[in-house]
Amino acid sequence: MIKVEHISKQFGTNDVLKDINLEVPENEVVVIIGPSGSGKSTLLRLINHLDVATSGYIHVDGEDITDENNDISSIQAKMGMVFQHFNLFPNLTVLENITLVPKRVKRLSVDEANEEAKKLLALVGLSDKVNAYPKSLSGGQQQRVGIARSLAMHPKYLLFDEPTSALDPEMVDDVLEVMKDLAKQGMTMIVVTHEMGFAREIANKVIFMADGVVVEEGSPNAIFGAPQHVRTKEFLGKVL
Amino acid sequence: MSFSYDMILDYAPFFMHGLLYTLLFSLCGVVFGTIFGLIIALGRMSKNPVISGIFKTYIGLFRGTPLFVQILITNFGVVPAIFGHSNPYIAGALSLSLNAAAYIAETFRSGVQSISEGQREAARTLGLSQFDTMRFIIVPQAIKIVIPALGNEFISLIKDSSLVSAISAPEITYWAQAMNAQYYVVWTPYLTVAVLYLILTLSASRLMKLWERKMA
Numbered sequence: 001m002i003k004v005e006h007i008s009k010q011f012g013t014n015d016v017l018k019d020i021n022l023e024v025p026e027n028e029v030v031v032i033i034g035p036s037g038s039g040k041s042t043l044l045r046l047i048n049h050l051d052v053a054t055s056g057y058i059h060v061d062g063e064d065i066t067d068e069n070n071d072i073s074s075i076q077a078k079m080g081m082v083f084q085h086f087n088l089f090p091n092l093t094v095l096e097n098i099t100l101v102p103k104r105v106k107r108l109s110v111d112e113a114n115e116e117a118k119k120l121l122a123l124v125g126l127s128d129k130v131n132a133y134p135k136s137l138s139g140g141q142q143q144r145v146g147i148a149r150s151l152a153m154h155p156k157y158l159l160f161d162e163p164t165s166a167l168d169p170e171m172v173d174d175v176l177e178v179m180k181d182l183a184k185q186g187m188t189m190i191v192v193t194h195e196m197g198f199a200r201e202i203a204n205k206v207i208f209m210a211d212g213v214v215v216e217e218g219s220p221n222a223i224f225g226a227p228q229h230v231r232t233k234e235f236l237g238k239v240l
Numbered sequence: 241m242s243f244s245y246d247m248i249l250d251y252a253p254f255f256m257h258g259l260l261y262t263l264l265f266s267l268c269g270v271v272f273g274t275i276f277g278l279i280i281a282l283g284r285m286s287k288n289p290v291i292s293g294i295f296k297t298y299i300g301l302f303r304g305t306p307l308f309v310q311i312l313i314t315n316f317g318v319v320p321a322i323f324g325h326s327n328p329y330i331a332g333a334l335s336l337s338l339n340a341a342a343y344i345a346e347t348f349r350s351g352v353q354s355i356s357e358g359q360r361e362a363a364r365t366l367g368l369s370q371f372d373t374m375r376f377i378i379v380p381q382a383i384k385i386v387i388p389a390l391g392n393e394f395i396s397l398i399k400d401s402s403l404v405s406a407i408s409a410p411e412i413t414y415w416a417q418a419m420n421a422q423y424y425v426v427w428t429p430y431l432t433v434a435v436l437y438l439i440l441t442l443s444a445s446r447l448m449k450l451w452e453r454k455m456a
Contacts (some may be wrong), residue, residue: 050361077367087362091380100376101366153366 001025002047002157002190007056009042009212016042018212020056024157027186031199031220034209035235040192041084043209044161047190048079060157080150084162086142088134088149094121095130098149105153113152120148124178140171144178151182158182160191196240200224208232244428251419251429258412259436265401265411266440268333270394273340280341281348282374295345302342308403311335315407332404332411340397347389351382384455391448395441402437412436 002024009017017039024030032040045051047058049065049072058065065075089097098120099113108116121127124144134142143163150158160179164172176198183189183202193199199206199220206223208216208231216229224240227233248255283295302310315331323330355378363373405414416429 048365050364073367076365079365081362081365083358083362085358087356087358089359089362089377091377091384101363101368104369104372104376105367149362149366 001059001061002188003057003059004043004047005057005059007043007046007058008054009039009046009051010054016212017046017053020212020214022207022214022217024188024190025204026156026188028204029183029187029189029191029202030205030207031203032190032192032207032209033194033196033199033235034215037211038209039212040209041161044081044159044190044192048076048081048159050081077153078156080153080155080158082143082146082150082158082160082163084165086134086139086146086166088142088145090134093131093133094126094137094145097134097145098152101149102152117148117152120151121145123151123181124148125174138171139167140174143167143171143175147175147178147182156188158187158189160189160193162192162194164193164195194239196224196236208235210235242425242427243431244425247419247423247425247428248432251415251432254410254415254418255412255432255436258410258415258433261409261411262398262401262413262436262440265332265336265404265409266394266398269336269340269397269401272333272337273344273393273397274390276337276341277344278348278379280345281352284345284349285352299342299345302339303346307335307339307400308406310339311403311407314338326407328404328407328409331407332401332409336397336401336404339400340393343396344390344393347386347393348382350389351386352378354385355381387448387452387455391445391452394448395444398440398444399437402433 004020004022007017007020008015020043022030032043034040042051046053047065053066056066060075060078063070063075065072089100092100095114095117098117102108102113102116103110118127118130121130124147126141126144126148129137129141129145134145137145163179164175167175172195176195179189179191179198180202203220205217206220207214208223208229210231216223216227216232223232224236227236280295280298283291284299286292286295311331314335315326315328319331319334320326359377359381360373363377368377401411402413405411405417408414412433416433419429420426
């Protein structure tokens with residue numbers, strides 16, 4: 001379980017996150033929605049220590065990632081991250097993007113790493129792109145490679161930072177399908193997204209954030225069907 | 241203006257010999273300057289303020305003083321202190337390499353810093369060590385970006401190698417001066433070496449273009 005407690009983040013005098021609390025139980029999908037600048041992405045970056053919180057605690061399976069005395073990288077290793085702009089390594093082929101870290105960190109042999117990478121590529125529907133370079137792929141294909149690359153490290157949790165926001169509309173569904181499959185297999189996921197259909201269908205819990213606070217949270221039916229808060233109603237009115 | 245082909249023929253063996261040394265000095269500068277430059281660039285970007293301070297000082301000293309003065313200090317100060325006597329070959333190769341390293345380090349640094357933060361973040365979330373991130377992700381991309389700038393450094397190095405003639409390292413400028421002293425002629429020796437330098441720099445620039453295209 002990932003447990004965020006009283007997390008605040010300031011950039012200079014700017015309060016980006018104010019006293020955030022949330023829980024992500026295992027095998028559940030938590031979707032975070034909200035207007036731009038609400039602090040959703042920042043929260044995700046704090047959870048896997050790409051940024052450091054100003055105050056508060058983030059426990060991952062009971063270990064606090066905000067405590068520098070802990071082995072941060074071993075906590076980080078439990079979480080995979082999928083980025084809005086994919087962040088594939090352009091100097092490596094699709095296969096190498098996926099196998100590099102398993103080979104270097106888990107010391108897998110070339111054959112083991114390749115075999116697993118090919119399985120993962122089949123899973124995301126890109127078996128024919130093994131030797132392609134990222135720049136020759138469409139955005140949707142790149143993002144699916146990004147997901148496969150994260151999965152190769154066998155993370156317990158997957159964090160998605162607006163995974164479809166940089167894609168052409170016709171590419172979005174391919175990526176969402178992969179994410180849905182993962183959710184159905186029981187992967188624990190935190191997804192920051194603007195895809196309301198995905199949230200409604202897949203989320204166990206939807207969190208609505210605005211201005212650095214959690215305004216409202218609940219089941220998809222509760223949030224989309226009967227939002228309680230004025231800010232939530234306003235936001236959903238605009239995007240649905 | 242008088243130009244004597246007979247004199248050139250007379251001095252041709254010396255110029256050929258000199259050309260070899262010019263090439264060797266330049267090559268030393270390119271190879272060691274690149275290796276040291278990469279190390280200095282990585283040190284300069286260290287998060288440890290003491291380490292980055294040391295490399296910053298190195299770069300500041302070598303870029304802030306004339307190469308000519310560095311050559312003199314190396315030949316008449318540093319090399320005698322280590323080997324007991326001055327040696328223009330060692331001093332020439334050493335001073336050119338150390339100087340080139342400072343410039344190449346800054347070139348590398350600009351290349352590394354131009355790689356988007358997302359690359360480092362992706363590597364970090366996957367659990368790749370900082371060293372491996374540099375080795376497999378950042379440096380290969382940075383090298384590609386800095387090839388044109390690196391080419392300019394290499395070409396400067398070929399031209400700057402002429403300065404080691406002042407410590408009697410027998411490269412082509414040294415032989416031009418010798419010819420000038422022997423025959424009291426100006427145009428013939430200096431135009432000859434000018435043309436030789438031009439051939440070297442144009443060839444180097446062509447080679448860099450080819451490399452650039454191969455890496456693209």
